[in-house]
Amino acid sequence: MNSIAVYSSKGGVGKTATAVNLAYASAHRGKRTLLCDIDPQGASSYYYRIPIKGQFNKKQFLKGRFKKYIQRTAYPHLSLLPAHFSFRNLDLALDPEAGNELKKIFASLKDDYDVLVFDCPPNMTLLSENLIMAADQVVMPVIPTTLSIRALAQSIKLFDKIGAERKKLRAFFSMVERRKNMHVDTVRSYRKKKVFFKTLIPYLADVEKMGATREPVAVSRPGSPAAVAYDRLWMEVWKRRV
Numbered sequence: 001m002n003s004i005a006v007y008s009s010k011g012g013v014g015k016t017a018t019a020v021n022l023a024y025a026s027a028h029r030g031k032r033t034l035l036c037d038i039d040p041q042g043a044s045s046y047y048y049r050i051p052i053k054g055q056f057n058k059k060q061f062l063k064g065r066f067k068k069y070i071q072r073t074a075y076p077h078l079s080l081l082p083a084h085f086s087f088r089n090l091d092l093a094l095d096p097e098a099g100n101e102l103k104k105i106f107a108s109l110k111d112d113y114d115v116l117v118f119d120c121p122p123n124m125t126l127l128s129e130n131l132i133m134a135a136d137q138v139v140m141p142v143i144p145t146t147l148s149i150r151a152l153a154q155s156i157k158l159f160d161k162i163g164a165e166r167k168k169l170r171a172f173f174s175m176v177e178r179r180k181n182m183h184v185d186t187v188r189s190y191r192k193k194k195v196f197f198k199t200l201i202p203y204l205a206d207v208e209k210m211g212a213t214r215e216p217v218a219v220s221r222p223g224s225p226a227a228v229a230y231d232r233l234w235m236e237v238w239k240r241r242v
């Protein structure tokens with residue numbers, strides 16, 4: 001089982017759009033995939049039209065009693081663990097001395113899935129630390145602007161601080177707009193650095209429209225530039241898995 005955390009300390013950089021479309025690409029290419037919506041905003045669950053069932057909340061999740069709340073999506077090989085509003089307090093329930101509680105919890109799924117994708121909330125907290133430790137690979141969307149590059153530098157610092165291996169951190173440029181000089185210049189300066197994937201995700205209306213279609217772009221707009229870009233990103237993520 002390979003786990004991939006789509007993470008950034010910055011909000012609104014395209015984490016959920018990426019998690020939703022990467023998980024779809026993984027499943028479409030035949031991997032038994034579980035998308036874990038760890039963000040209490042529940043956007044991934046919303047995009048896949050998955051409601052929360054029964055008594056699911058952070059207590060069940062942290063006790064590792066969450067398998068029965070996993071739901072199938074409309075697509076082959078793809079399931080989803082929905083987020084719950086109580087996840088907003090996950091940080092308070094985690095042991096600050098441990099750092100690897102979530103890694104242990106997710107390890108119980110190793111025979112059931114080939115790929116786990118975590119849609120992480122925008123934070124730099126104990127929960128972020130747990131998600132980074134639980135992941136084999138951390139995929140970070142970076143909008144080509146100063147503050148996003150700064151968030152990448154801060155994440156590298158966080159990796160060092162918590163003792164996570166830097167080699168499992170990979171970034172890609174997200175929401176790239178070719179008509180903006182700053183985007184073009186930033187991509188040009190950083191793209192060849194080892195930490196970056198080659199694939200970049202352009203700013204495309206089809207991704208924005210996912211809020212209305214509530215489908216991955218490869219379903220709502222098969223063969224579109226957005227669908228092709230996410231599939232290409234998935235191939236790179238899979239190829240460079242640690």
Ligand SMILES: Nc1ncnc2c1ncn2[C@@H]1O[C@H](COP(=O)(O)OP(=O)(O)OP(=O)(O)O)[C@@H](O)[C@H]1O
Pocket residue numbers: 010011012013014015016017018039041043120121122174175176201202203204205207208209210211
């Ligand atoms: N490549 C893209 N092109 C156009 N719009 C995009 C793209 N990626 C994301 N968006 C839009 O930008 C907004 C933020 O994206 P998203 O929700 O994926 O970010 P996020 O990092 O998960 O945010 P949060 O930190 O709140 O969880 C959404 O409205 C989304 O539809």
Ligand SMILES: [Mg+2]
Pocket residue numbers: 015016017039043119120121
């Ligand atoms: Mg999100």
